[in-house]
Amino acid sequence: MTQPALFIAHGSPTLAIEQNAYTSFLRQLGQATLKPPRAVVIFSAHWDSPDQWLTTDRRHETLHDFYGFPEEMYRIRYPAPGDPELSEEIGSMFHANNLHYRLSEGRGLDHGAWVVLRAIFPEGNIPVVALSVDSKRSPEEQYAIGKMLTELRRQNVLIIGSGGLVHNLRMIGDEDSKPFPWAVEFDDWIGEQLEGWNLRMLFDYDKKAPHVRNAIPPYGREHFVPLLYAMGAADDDRQAVKLFQDYRCGCLSLNCWKFGAEDEDR
Structure with a gap:
């Protein structure tokens, strides 16, 4: 079984309690679109580090790494299992490609990971290995790290980059704002x-894209780069398909891209 790689925008943490077109899409993605993976490897924008980290937990804690949100969100738990054997395999892949990495036990899943995974796989029974991103690496390096994991897709492992292509919290509008033209043009x-x-x-x-300073401010680059990690994981089968697009508050882009062909697409 070959899985695709996905880039998924995680939007606001309130995605965890919302009912809208995007949450419906994510549920459908897990229930009907994707074949059940044996495990998920997820690069989260909310784990940004100059070191390459990966989790080794057998059971993940749920990090509530946000402030000022409805109380019910802090009661949500997503205790997904880990997969230490898969973590070891990923470490071997990194080692073979001369990428220094570090192992993390007990960190938990941040909201960039669990909010997305809970929407797609609500039962929380699919093993998860979480990986950090490094927003200061070059795009070529970010893509290359994803490429190191290509073989996992052919082992029925779903690879996800969780972030946001347009994610500038200083420029968001009202809840009912129509999509800002500059955000649409960038996307x-x-x-x-x-x-x-x-x-x-x-x-x-960073030099070619229109409105890039609005879409990806210097303090928000970590939300864009999971796209490159996920894309690199499908370097062997260079297909990209947009599965969903919407906007919140004018410029908070909610989109999902699929990279690479699945078995049924071959």
Whole structure:
């Protein structure tokens, strides 16, 4: 069984308690679209570190790494199992590619991971290995780290990058704001490069993409880079398909991209 790689926008933490078109899409993704994976490997924007970390837990705690949200959100638990054997395999892949890595036990799943996974796999019974991102690495390096894990997709492991293509909290509008034209133009440009697998342009997005300073502020780069990690994991089968697109508050982009072909697509 071959799984795709996915980039999934996790939006606001309130996604965990919302009922809307995006949460319906994510439920459908897990219930009907995806074949059940044996495990999930997830790169989260909320684990940004110059070191490459991966979890080794047998059971994950739930991190409530946000402030000022409804009390019910702090009562949510998503105690997904880990997969230490898969963690060891990932470590071997990193070692073979001369990537220094560190092991984390007991960190827990941050909301960039569990909010998305809970929406897709609500039973919480699929093993999860969480990995950090490094927003200060070059796009080429971020893509290359994802590429190191390509073989896992052919072992029925789903690889996810969780972040947000347009994620500038200082520019969000009202809840009922229509999508801001600059946000749409940026998303459309990124989409064109993804569909053409145009790595030259994507790796130079910081200079080439329209409205890039609005879409990816210097303090928010970590939300964009999970896209490159997920995309790299499908380097052997360069297909990109947008599965969903919507906006909240004018410029909080909610989208999902699928990279690589599944068995049924071959």
